[in-house]
Amino acid sequence: CFKIFVIILILTGYTVCQRKISYRGYSLIRITPVNQQQLQYLLNMTAIPGNGLDFWLQTTAVNKSADVMVAPSVANSTTKNLNRFRIPFKLLMPDVGKVIEDDLKAEINVPSQYQFYGTYPSLAEICQYIGDIASSYPDITSLIDIGSSFEGRTLEILKVSTESYEQKPVIWIQGGVHAREQIGPAVVTFIADMLTSLYDECDEVNDLVEEFDWYFLPVLNPDGYHYCQTKDRLWRKTRSRDSNIKHCVGVDANRNWDIKWNSTGSSPRPCSHTYAGSKPFSEPEVKAVSDFMTCNLKERMAMFVDFHSYSQRWLTPWGYTSKLPPTYPEQKRLAEVGIAAIKRLSGSTYTVGSSGNHMYTVSGGERDWVTSVIGAKYSYVVELQDLGQFGFLLPRRQILPNAQEAWEGIKAMATDLLRLDSE
Numbered sequence: 198c199f200k201i202f203v204i205i206l207i208l209t210g211y212t213v214c215q216r217k218i219s220y221r222g223y224s225l226i227r228i229t230p231v232n233q234q235q236l237q238y239l240l241n242m243t244a245i246p247g248n249g250l251d252f253w254l255q256t257t258a259v260n261k262s263a264d265v266m267v268a269p270s271v272a273n274s275t276t277k278n279l280n281r282f283r284i285p286f287k288l289l290m291p292d293v294g295k296v297i298e299d300d301l302k303a304e305i306n307v308p309s310q311y312q313f314y315g316t317y318p319s320l321a322e323i324c325q326y327i328g329d330i331a332s333s334y335p336d337i338t339s340l341i342d343i344g345s346s347f348e349g350r351t352l353e354i355l356k357v358s359t360e361s362y363e364q365k366p367v368i369w370i371q372g373g374v375h376a377r378e379q380i381g382p383a384v385v386t387f388i389a390d391m392l393t394s395l396y397d398e399c400d401e402v403n404d405l406v407e408e409f410d411w412y413f414l415p416v417l418n419p420d421g422y423h424y425c426q427t428k429d430r431l432w433r434k435t436r437s438r439d440s441n442i443k444h445c446v447g448v449d450a451n452r453n454w455d456i457k458w459n460s461t462g463s464s465p466r467p468c469s470h471t472y473a474g475s476k477p478f479s480e481p482e483v484k485a486v487s488d489f490m491t492c493n494l495k496e497r498m499a500m501f502v503d504f505h506s507y508s509q510r511w512l513t514p515w516g517y518t519s520k521l522p523p524t525y526p527e528q529k530r531l532a533e534v535g536i537a538a539i540k541r542l543s544g545s546t547y548t549v550g551s552s553g554n555h556m557y558t559v560s561g562g563e564r565d566w567v568t569s570v571i572g573a574k575y576s577y578v579v580e581l582q583d584l585g586q587f588g589f590l591l592p593r594r595q596i597l598p599n600a601q602e603a604w605e606g607i608k609a610m611a612t613d614l615l616r617l618d619s620e
Contacts, residue, residue, distance in 0.1 A: 218429040221294030222269040225253065227585060228279065228286040229262040235284045239263055246468035250275065251431065253588050254508060257462070257557040264585055266293060266431070289585055296590050297430055305593045314387060314597040317379045320350070320423050323415050326386060327355050334393045337406055344485030347437040350419040352485050357392055357411040364410075366499035366618075368611060369490075369573075371414040374450045374503060374563070376421030376432045377589045380581050380599055381504040387600035388607055389413040405611050408618075409499065417482055418450050431589065433470050435480050442467045448474040451503075452559070453483045454566040457517040462559040473561050483563075490571050498573035499614055500531075502607065503564055505580050507588050508556070509547045511536055512578040514568045516552035516559035524574060525551065531575050534613045535606030542605045543598065545582065552578065575614070579603070 230236040236259050243252050243263075249271035254264040267275050279286050290296060307315040313326055331338045334357075341354040358365065370388055372381025392411060395402040405411075416422050420436035434447030445467035452463035455477035459465060463473040478484045490498075511532040514522050522528075532549040539545050552559055559565075568576040582599050583591060591599070 217427070218431075219294050220266075220297060220431065221292065223293040224267050224272060224288060225264060225290035225293055225588065226267060226275075226286050227262050227264050227289050228256075228284055230256065230259055230284055232259060235259075235282055238278075238282050238284065244464070244466075244469075246464075246466055246470070251470065254585075255462075255557045261557075264289065264588060290588075293431075293590070296587065300590065300592045303592065303594070307597050311597055313390075314383060314600055316593050317383060317426070317596070318386075319426055320416065320419055323382055323386060324353070327353070327389070327413075327415065330389060330393050331355060334396065337396055338393060341489075343489040344481065346418075346420045346482050347435060347480070348420045350423070352414070352417070352419070352482060354489075355389055355413040355415075357389065357406060357413070358409070359407050364497060365408065366614075367410045367412060367494050367497045368500045368502075369412045369414075369494070369498060369567075370502050370504070370607065371417055372504040373414075373416030373418050373422050375505060376418055376425035376434070377430065378504075378506040378581075379422070379425065379589075380506050380591050380596060382415040382422065383596050384504050384581065384600045384603045385413055385415040387597075388604050389415075391604045391608075401608070401612060404615060405608070408615055409611065410497075412494075414486070417486060419482070421447065421450075434472065435482060437480055439467070439475065444468070445472075448472050448480050450480055450483055451505075451563055452561040453477060453480050454487065454561050454563050456562065456566040456569055457560040460560040461517055462557055463561055477561065486563075487566070490567065494571060496572045498567060498571050498576075500575040500610065501564065501567045501571075501573045501577065503578045504603065505578055506591065507583055507585070508580040509545065509582055509584055510555060510580040511547050511549040512552045512556060512564075512580065513549070514551060514565050514576055516562040516565050516578075518558065519551070519553040521551055521554075522568070528575055528577075531610055531613060532577060535610040538609035539602045539606045543602050545602055547579075547606075556580075575610075 249268035251266040256263040305315045331340050339356045343352050370385050372385040396406050418435050425432040434449050436447050449471045452473040458477045459473040464471045513528040536547045564576045564578050567573045
């Protein structure tokens with residue numbers, strides 16, 4: 198898993214000896230446009246890569262906030278411009294780098310059986326842990342190699358199911374599409390962990406394993422995840438290189454699918470965080486997943502869940518438009534089942550709605566492609582905790598509570614799907 202093949206990096210113009218990027222002095226602010234002119238100013242800011250501004254959360258509507266990380270070099274000019282346009286803003290994080298450093302120093306205490314979830318694991322650790330799950334429960338698990346990343350890391354899926362003479366409906370759980378959203382892979386691993394370890398101990402879980410084929414892909418973007426952990430904690434995209442593009446690396450893996458590709462909420466500019474790629478499926482990671490789904494799971498997908506962060510939202514199709522699919526009421530109802538289960542467990546509150554209405558428009562997204570092409574009846578992007586206090590830098594002490602919440606929500610939704618099938 199995540200095997201690394203030899204790549205001649207000299208040809209790309211990049212070296213492997215890079216210092217880890219520091220975010221000391223960077224700040225995070227929340228900006229809320231209250232009229233169309235202010236919104237347009239923000240949209241113009243978003244469209245310019247390399248301007249010292251990194252939009253952690255974007256906005257495409259008046260009275261909806263954007264969270265923006267501001268480089269020290271443009272802090273004064275950004276504040277002046279916001280004041281000039283009278284755009285309301287507030288400081289969320291005075292020093293991003295200090296938050297990163299403080300969490301690395303903090304002591305984390307988790308129960309012994311959950312030690313794996315006391316830190317953000319490396320790719321090798323995720324691979325080992327998933328392999329251990331497969332070895333511990335060979336009667337209900339198998340590992341499937343579906344291809345390789347740009348840098349040669351193996352994309353491996355954990356399948357959890359019992360033998361059956363008939364094809365079962367599928368539940369697909371994944372994370373790690375955007376590298377800096379590191380809570381996602383931990384949550385996906387935890388759900389697989391619970392599903393396997395509780396089998397034969399809990400009737401509810403027995404039913405879920407016996408009635409569904411579960412597929413887990415903890416890290417869709419392994420190159421980006423590795424780079425995020427070793428070089429740049431806030432890296433988002435893949436790590437693909439194009440010989441025709443200088444100085445810019447990677448593609449947004451959730452803008453690269455062949456569904457309304459590069460039409461809204463994405464960028465044709467290679468240096469942009471939301472660069473859609475040179476064409477749909479340009480990224481080998483995206484192509485590998487799409488090929489596997491097309492060949493094996495078409496018209497079988499009962500539920501697709503893609504874990505991201507942050508903002509505590511359960512997002513339904515469509516992303517590329519504010520229009521709703523005919524199945525929206527059913528999708529919303531099932532999401533509310535999961536959200537209610539989370540609230541009962543911990544008191545955490547999630548909201549639900551379509552991406553195009555509840556967050557911002559996104560074209561070329563996997564969830565929309567899975568809905569339209571693979572035929573998933575229930576398809577979600579889940580933005581995990583928090584609401585902005587830490588954003589992508591969710592402290593390690595919050596990994597286990599997030600994972601437990603997500604498991605409770607997914608378990609409740611899958612159980613409800615079984616109930617619907619039996620009626």
